[in-house]
Amino acid sequence: MDKNKQGVSRRDFLKTGGVGAVGLAxxxxxxxxxxxxxxxxxxxxxxxxxxxxxxxxxxxxxVDHAANGFxxxxxxxxxxxxxxxxxxxxxxxxxxxxxxxxxxxxxxxGLFFPGWVYGSTTSAASRRAGRIVGQCPGxxxxxxxxxxxxxxxxxxxxxxxxxxxxxxxSAFMDGIPGVGRGNVNxxxxxxxxxxxxxxxxxxxxxxxxxxxxxxxKGLYGAFIVDPDPEKYSGEExxxxxxxxxxxxxxxxxxxxxxxxxxxxxxFDGDNEVYAVNSIAFAYGMDNPIxxxxxxxxxxxxxxxxxxxxxxxxxxxxxxxxxxxxxxTLQPTxxxxxxxxxxxxxxxxxxxxxTGFEPGMYMFHAHQSEFAELGWMGFFDLQGEx
Amino acid sequence: MRRTDxxxxxxxxxxxxxxxxxxxxxxxxxxxxxxNPLAYFTGAFPPLxxxxxQRVLFPTNGQIQLEVINGGPDPVTxxxxxxxxxxxxxxxSPDKTLERLETATINIPYPWVDGEPLPITLITSTGLTFTExxxxxxxxxxxxxxxxxxxxxxxxxxGVIPVTLGMIWYPFMRRVDQKWMSAILALTIGxxxxxxxxxxxxxxxxxxxxxxxxxxxxxxxxxxxxxxxxLLAVGERRGGQTPLGIASLIALGIGLHNFGExxxxxxxxxxxxxxLGSFLVIGFTLHNITEGVGIVAPLTRQERPPMRTFLLLALxxxxxxxxxxxxxxxxxxxxxxxxFLSIGAGAILQVIWEVSKxxxxxxxxxxxxxxxxxxxxxxxxxxLVMYLTAFLVKF
Numbered sequence: 001m002d003k004n005k006q007g008v009s010r011r012d013f014l015k016t017g018g019v020g021a022v023g024l025a026x027x028x029x030x031x032x033x034x035x036x037x038x039x040x041x042x043x044x045x046x047x048x049x050x051x052x053x054x055x056x057x058x059x060x061x062x063v064d065h066a067a068n069g070f071x072x073x074x075x076x077x078x079x080x081x082x083x084x085x086x087x088x089x090x091x092x093x094x095x096x097x098x099x100x101x102x103x104x105x106x107x108x109x110g111l112f113f114p115g116w117v118y119g120s121t122t123s124a125a126s127r128r129a130g131r132i133v134g135q136c137p138g139x140x141x142x143x144x145x146x147x148x149x150x151x152x153x154x155x156x157x158x159x160x161x162x163x164x165x166x167x168x169x170s171a172f173m174d175g176i177p178g179v180g181r182g183n184v185n186x187x188x189x190x191x192x193x194x195x196x197x198x199x200x201x202x203x204x205x206x207x208x209x210x211x212x213x214x215x216x217k218g219l220y221g222a223f224i225v226d227p228d229p230e231k232y233s234g235e236e237x238x239x240x241x242x243x244x245x246x247x248x249x250x251x252x253x254x255x256x257x258x259x260x261x262x263x264x265x266x267f268d269g270d271n272e273v274y275a276v277n278s279i280a281f282a283y284g285m286d287n288p289i290x291x292x293x294x295x296x297x298x299x300x301x302x303x304x305x306x307x308x309x310x311x312x313x314x315x316x317x318x319x320x321x322x323x324x325x326x327x328t329l330q331p332t333x334x335x336x337x338x339x340x341x342x343x344x345x346x347x348x349x350x351x352x353x354t355g356f357e358p359g360m361y362m363f364h365a366h367q368s369e370f371a372e373l374g375w376m377g378f379f380d381l382q383g384e385x
Numbered sequence: 386m387r388r389t390d391x392x393x394x395x396x397x398x399x400x401x402x403x404x405x406x407x408x409x410x411x412x413x414x415x416x417x418x419x420x421n422p423l424a425y426f427t428g429a430f431p432p433l434x435x436x437x438x439q440r441v442l443f444p445t446n447g448q449i450q451l452e453v454i455n456g457g458p459d460p461v462t463x464x465x466x467x468x469x470x471x472x473x474x475x476x477x478s479p480d481k482t483l484e485r486l487e488t489a490t491i492n493i494p495y496p497w498v499d500g501e502p503l504p505i506t507l508i509t510s511t512g513l514t515f516t517e518x519x520x521x522x523x524x525x526x527x528x529x530x531x532x533x534x535x536x537x538x539x540x541x542x543x544g545v546i547p548v549t550l551g552m553i554w555y556p557f558m559r560r561v562d563q564k565w566m567s568a569i570l571a572l573t574i575g576x577x578x579x580x581x582x583x584x585x586x587x588x589x590x591x592x593x594x595x596x597x598x599x600x601x602x603x604x605x606x607x608x609x610x611x612x613x614x615x616l617l618a619v620g621e622r623r624g625g626q627t628p629l630g631i632a633s634l635i636a637l638g639i640g641l642h643n644f645g646e647x648x649x650x651x652x653x654x655x656x657x658x659x660x661l662g663s664f665l666v667i668g669f670t671l672h673n674i675t676e677g678v679g680i681v682a683p684l685t686r687q688e689r690p691p692m693r694t695f696l697l698l699a700l701x702x703x704x705x706x707x708x709x710x711x712x713x714x715x716x717x718x719x720x721x722x723x724x725f726l727s728i729g730a731g732a733i734l735q736v737i738w739e740v741s742k743x744x745x746x747x748x749x750x751x752x753x754x755x756x757x758x759x760x761x762x763x764x765x766x767x768x769l770v771m772y773l774t775a776f777l778v779k780f
Binding site: 056108265 | 513
């Protein structure tokens with residue numbers, strides 16, 4: 001066994017000490033570098049980027065509405081009155097021809113959804129295209145209290161569907177599987193027939209099973225029944241006139257349809273896109289809804305959002321009256337700025353911007369998550385000419 | 386009598402026979418792609434999309450940068466980006482559609498909050514979502530001289546210095562008698578076994594997160610075997626194993642392993658997972674001190690080599706940690722990390738092989754049993770020390 005030199009030579013000691021000193025220097029160097037330069041980092045460029053970063057919400061790009069065949073700005077004002085085909089028992093018979101079809105459409109720039117949609121021959125989109133265009137939300141069917149309604153429904157989709165109306169009608173015409181006609185299978189036709197009652201803001205949707213999927217894939221639309229002023233008197237009669245599209249008093253009101261809906265693009269039971277009238281941020285800052293202060297604004301607001309228990313509407317800088325289900329001539333809620341609706345709840349919002357300064361007035365769901373995922377928009381109030 | 390072939394194959398030149406099957410294969414592939422006989426199967430299937438977010442960087446306040454790769458078989462178009470469940474402005478470069486194995490960088494001007502978690506989601510044109518949950522948003526190291534130096538010093542501190550410290554046991558080791566020397570070798574083998582298992586598992590953990598197309602787990606196995614093979618071959622070439630040669634091989638193996646360790650440390654500090662801070666550094670130091678013991682063990686029975694030799698061995702073993710920390714901090718790529726970690730694991734295997742040979746040779750020479758109780762205790766102690774010091778660095 002070798003015996004090492006017992007002592008440590010001076011050279012060895014110096015060398016070891018040298019290594020140790022380098023190590024210590026490194027440690028202190030490391031420590032000093034570790035102290036973050038706080039205020040020094042906040043130079044102008046940094047602040048500018050932070051400032052810009054806060055305004056960066058929203059989607060990137062534009063949705064091709066022409067390719068979709070329907071436009072949220074058109075759906076906003078489009079009331080599908082169908083066709084009066086005759087009279088029976090002293091009331092008008094109003095008919096629509098509707099179709100259910102499979103359609104892929106763009107809900108956010110670059111984002112496509114494989115939807116099931118309704119279309120009618122008398123919607124603005126179909127009349128423009130010269131053929132039945134499936135749209136989401138489906139056409140807003142509008143009629144008058146007391147009329148006899150017929151909806152000729154043909155299923156041009158690959159799955160069985162129905163149309164279930166929210167209104168007063170017989171079980172046979174209820175549009176649910178297993179009752180009356182039940183499912184309308186692909187290729188088949190059925191005529192739903194019932195009286196238009198009660199007046200109000202209603203909706204229709206598919207009630208085939210599984211219910212969640214048949215609703216959230218896009219089979220729904222608004223269904224409005226105007227009150228008949230002849231049935232009322234006094235102040236109620238005047239109010240009813242403003243709500244009936246056949247009366248000139250209705251012209252003083254700017255009427256809009258907003259169907260709150262959402263899309264679960266990866267089918268995991270959670271919505272990835274929220275919107276009114278299907279397109280995320282459709283009425284955003286670069287494409288707002290233009291309004292004038294001389295008219296009363298009336299919104300037929302319907303909630304058909306799947307997966308989330310409630311949705312809501314909040315209008316900035318103003319308060320409004322709300323008619324729950326629209327089934328009354330007097331508001332059910334006065335002077336509020338936020339109302340909530342669960343799925344299939346709906347109502348009429350009446351808000352006036354008379355005397356307001358021109359500018360952008362935001363409206364959105366007051367679930368911030370929904371707003372940031374597409375359910376927000378702006379009213380662009382024009383100045384007096 | 387000469388046998389005649391039905392086809393005069395012997396007349397055909399060699400190269401033609403070699404190329405013929407390949408040429409036929411090319412024809413078959415062209416025909417396949419052209420005629421598309423599998424259309425029956427593919428029908429109306431949606432594309433198989435897979436996007437992996439490989440890195441999330443926070444270059445400065447108000448900026449997020451993602452590095453993504455398409456690890457799936459079909460092209461993917463990134464339609465929108467969501468940060469914390471909100472659609473946000475962004476820019477994809479070079480463009481939103483990624484072909485197979487193509488990478489892209491996404492810049493998002495977003496006011497991220499320091500130290501808070503942040504979920505980032507990509508949504509493709511077909512509506513599929515791919516989410517990365519950033520555990521804590523921390524500003525990424527800027528590639529400037531300051532951080533460069535910092536990470537370099539980090540590498541020195543966890544790599545070179547502990548190894549050097551371990552080497553200072555050399556005078557002590559020279560004085561102990563043979564059976565204790567064998568026990569020390571057994572201890573070294575114990576700690577090396579721990580290092581091997583640890584590195585292998587770390588490589589496998591990252592391997593499961595990289596896109597399937599890279600076949601992470603097979604990559605780990607083949608990387609390990611490959612580096613083991615190369616190092617064994619290098620070792621054999623040196624002929625009669627000199628003690629210095631063995632020590633160098635051990636240092637090389639440990640160096641390769643420390644490169645992988647540096648990668649892990651650098652990446653951890655860069656992504657803010659180093660909230661453990663000084664604990665992490667102390668832990669790695671204790672961990673690596675024992676490596677110095679293993680390197681100088683073969684040198685105890687001969688004349689003491691010059692100081693320069695020890696320094697070079699320390700640099701060989703500890704230096705790669707500096708390189709690894711730089712790469713881990715600034716340019717981390719999970720695929721490369723898997724590769725380097727598995728190479729490190731293979732290197733450790735080779736070191737175990739070399740040190741075991743030493744131990745067996747000594748045992749034969751002194752006619753003592755190789756696996757004596759003392760040696761076994763040394764082996765166990767080695768593993769135990771590593772396991773316990775790892776408490777400081779694992780979470």
